[in-house]
Amino acid sequence: MSKVIGTAVNRKDGYAKVTGTATYSAEHDVPGLVHGVVVTSTISKGRIKAIDTREAEKAPGVTAVFTHKNAPKVFKPSNNFMTSKIYEARLPLSDDQIHYAGQIIGLVVADTFERARHAAHLVKVEYDAQKPTIEAKNAVFKEAPPQMGEEFKFVKGDVAAGMAGAATKMEATYTTSTELHAPMEPHAIIAHWQGTDALTVYEPSQFVALSQRTYAELFGLPSEKVRIIIPYLGGAFGSKAFPWPHGILAAAAARQIKRPLKVVLSRRQVTANAGHRSETEQTVRLAAAADGMLSAIAHEVKSSTSPVEVFTEPCTSVTPAMYTAPNLLLNQELAVMNIGTPTFMRAPGEAPGMWALESAMDELAWALKLDPIELRLKNEAKEHQRKGLPFSAKHFADCLKVGAERFGWKDRPQPRSLTRDGKLIGWGMAAATFPGFRGKTSAKVRLLPDGSVHVLTSGNDMGTGSYTVVAITAAETLGVPVEKVRVEMGDSQLPDGGLAGGSQMTASLVPTVMKACQDILKTANCTTGTEACAALQKSGRAAIEASASSAPGDETKKWAFQSWGAHFCEVSVDEAIGRLRVTRWVSVMDVGRIINTKAAASQVRGGVIMGIGQALMEECHFDPNTGYPVVYDLATYHFPAHADTPRIDVAFVGEPDLNFNPAGVRGVGEIGITGVSAAIANAVYHATGKRLRSLPLTPDKLIA
Ligand code: MOS
Numbered sequence: 001m002s003k004v005i006g007t008a009v010n011r012k013d014g015y016a017k018v019t020g021t022a023t024y025s026a027e028h029d030v031p032g033l034v035h036g037v038v039v040t041s042t043i044s045k046g047r048i049k050a051i052d053t054r055e056a057e058k059a060p061g062v063t064a065v066f067t068h069k070n071a072p073k074v075f076k077p078s079n080n081f082m083t084s085k086i087y088e089a090r091l092p093l094s095d096d097q098i099h100y101a102g103q104i105i106g107l108v109v110a111d112t113f114e115r116a117r118h119a120a121h122l123v124k125v126e127y128d129a130q131k132p133t134i135e136a137k138n139a140v141f142k143e144a145p146p147q148m149g150e151e152f153k154f155v156k157g158d159v160a161a162g163m164a165g166a167a168t169k170m171e172a173t174y175t176t177s178t179e180l181h182a183p184m185e186p187h188a189i190i191a192h193w194q195g196t197d198a199l200t201v202y203e204p205s206q207f208v209a210l211s212q213r214t215y216a217e218l219f220g221l222p223s224e225k226v227r228i229i230i231p232y233l234g235g236a237f238g239s240k241a242f243p244w245p246h247g248i249l250a251a252a253a254a255r256q257i258k259r260p261l262k263v264v265l266s267r268r269q270v271t272a273n274a275g276h277r278s279e280t281e282q283t284v285r286l287a288a289a290a291d292g293m294l295s296a297i298a299h300e301v302k303s304s305t306s307p308v309e310v311f312t313e314p315c316t317s318v319t320p321a322m323y324t325a326p327n328l329l330l331n332q333e334l335a336v337m338n339i340g341t342p343t344f345m346r347a348p349g350e351a352p353g354m355w356a357l358e359s360a361m362d363e364l365a366w367a368l369k370l371d372p373i374e375l376r377l378k379n380e381a382k383e384h385q386r387k388g389l390p391f392s393a394k395h396f397a398d399c400l401k402v403g404a405e406r407f408g409w410k411d412r413p414q415p416r417s418l419t420r421d422g423k424l425i426g427w428g429m430a431a432a433t434f435p436g437f438r439g440k441t442s443a444k445v446r447l448l449p450d451g452s453v454h455v456l457t458s459g460n461d462m463g464t465g466s467y468t469v470v471a472i473t474a475a476e477t478l479g480v481p482v483e484k485v486r487v488e489m490g491d492s493q494l495p496d497g498g499l500a501g502g503s504q505m506t507a508s509l510v511p512t513v514m515k516a517c518q519d520i521l522k523t524a525n526c527t528t529g530t531e532a533c534a535a536l537q538k539s540g541r542a543a544i545e546a547s548a549s550s551a552p553g554d555e556t557k558k559w560a561f562q563s564w565g566a567h568f569c570e571v572s573v574d575e576a577i578g579r580l581r582v583t584r585w586v587s588v589m590d591v592g593r594i595i596n597t598k599a600a601a602s603q604v605r606g607g608v609i610m611g612i613g614q615a616l617m618e619e620c621h622f623d624p625n626t627g628y629p630v631v632y633d634l635a636t637y638h639f640p641a642h643a644d645t646p647r648i649d650v651a652f653v654g655e656p657d658l659n660f661n662p663a664g665v666r667g668v669g670e671i672g673i674t675g676v677s678a679a680i681a682n683a684v685y686h687a688t689g690k691r692l693r694s695l696p697l698t699p700d701k702l703i704a
Pocket residue numbers: 206236237238239241344345346347348500501502503
């Protein structure tokens with residue numbers, strides 16, 4: 001039946017992007033614009049004793065300087081995930097306290113960016129500095145508080161008892177480094193007030209409707225008085241879901257100075273005050289009988305947050321979904337450190353969590369002398385152990401089977417036995433997983449007499465392919481060519497299209513767009529859009545229009561929805577110089593129905609590449625004295641280039657998950673990164689016989 005869904009369709013936004021006509025937030029042309037540059041703290045803990053802005057105020061072109069002494073007024077928003085959400089609970093410039101280096105302590109506004117930047121350097125600050133906590137080894141870890149309504153601690157059975165009698169057990173501690181989202185587009189905002197009671201915001205946001213409600217609350221306005229316009233995002237990966245302090249400050253300052261104001265963060269500022277993924281330390285204990293059946297799993301995690309927000313990297317979320325054991329223990333601890341606020345980053349929790357769990361499973365497999373695929377098949381969970389619900393449409397075993405065949409896994413020789421060109425060669429594998437999330441969305445679809453279709457929704461495309469997914473859905477449902485579908489997204493005046501995050505945009509929006517298109521056919525009393533169009537022409541009406549919404553329902557009480565996958569890789573290790581290269585890759589994914597085979601495979605590849613970065617090179621460090629990030633831009637923060645990336649073979653298995661939504665789609669944005677770093681470390685073990693448990697796997701660790 002399906003004609004467009006499940007085929008390879010080029011991006012609707014591809015032409016605009018490669019020709020430079022796609023307009024990003026900071027590029028909008030707003031007449032009368034002035035420029036703001038934020039002033040940031042050079043200490044990481046203490047208070048501002050004195051701040052002298054006189055010289056900055058006198059500098060050429062400067063129109064205003066804001067500090068905590070004359071902070072523009074904003075209201076505290078309700079700050080929860082339903083109504084409004086900001087990244088840092090502390091509002092910008094709310095007092096003289098310093099919590100991390102790079103914290104925003106002022107804003108200088110001038111007629112040009114260069115003049116604002118110059119004047120920002122003229123602000124003189126005296127601090128009362130205190131000794132900061134920068135390193136985890138000096139931090140105080142406490143039980144992590146519940147996050148998004150869920151306790152971290154989970155106990156089933158008795159892990160000590162499950163470990164005691166076991167034939168084989170392992171315990172190991174795995175670490176990950178601080179990672180940066182490093183999107184191509186830096187954080188930026190243009191805030192444009194119409195009077196003092198209507199605001200237009202051009203700022204990258206993964207959740208247009210929530211951003212609208214948040215800015216409305218910050219300024220005590222009804223939502224309809226705030227308009228968010230964001231047709232294109234240059235990457236987000238979780239770092240652009242909610243307003244950061246610079247955005248709030250820019251909007252507040254613009255209201256006061258009565259001019260449209262643009263603030264673009266430098267890369268250094270993005271690193272210091274617009275989020276990162278916290279470093280983690282994870283201890284995993286596994287116990288199994290001689291046949292490989294797990295008797296106990298314990299996963300205990302430490303991560304850190306900033307003094308101004310509570311965010312726990314939720315590493316243990318994957319564990320109760322992956323493998324079953326009668327005895328299971330999960331716990332997370334959190335420390336407050338004087339570094340900027342960590343936040344969601346592609347597969348938050350799942351990516352580092354699978355690093356630890358899938359490394360541990362590999363260690364156990366070698367200890368048991370069992371193939372790692374067999375160990376996983378024996379222990380795969382049939383139900384989600386926290387939710388107590390069976391998985392819907394689970395095809396993890398097929399991922400393993402198909403992946404092993406495509407890779408040629410069955411001929412894997414003993415560790416440290418493969419060589420090529422004087423280098424050690426190793427093969428590794430790991431599982432991948434990510435929950436199936438879905439949110440409430442709305443959309444409007446319009447059929448025009450010329451046979452073209454407009455789809456309108458505020459849900460947006462952060463570079464993932466949502467424009468195209470929406471167009472494919474409308475084309476399929478109405479039976480029109482995909483070229484005839486025009487999609488408008490990323491404007492809060494359009495129906496609330498939900499969140500571009502948690503890999504849920506496709507699963508949330510496709511059922512809604514389908515429903516609206518079906519309503520059009522019903523209204524026209526036709527079976528295809530072409531017939532409906534003919535009827536429309538005859539009637540002389542301007543358009544047939546339908547609005548629809550869809551949301552998750554009772555199915556979430558019956559099923560656990562989760563996507564599955566398997567990665568297989570080959571690495572080469574040059575032990576003399578500690579060079580690790582990833583030379584071959586196969587990923588097989590079970591993510592429900594695929595809407596656009598080209599974009600879906602690209603999403604998986606993007607995830608794998610980001611995982612190669614996590615495994616090989618991505619790490620941000622903070623100066624232990626000043627707390628300032630010493631890795632802070634796209635030159636000092638290394639991530640994979642094409643030369644670091646092999647051909648990535650992607651295949652999909654499984655079936656539409658029709659329990660989840662009428663389209664059967666689960667989304668594919670994040671699963672690709674999960675398990676990647678473990679697969680690589682497992683391959684390094686196979687190549688060298690060395691078990692590396694600390695990411696990234698840099699040359700020093702490979703030589704040691
Ligand atoms: Mo993603 S970390 O849910 O944007």
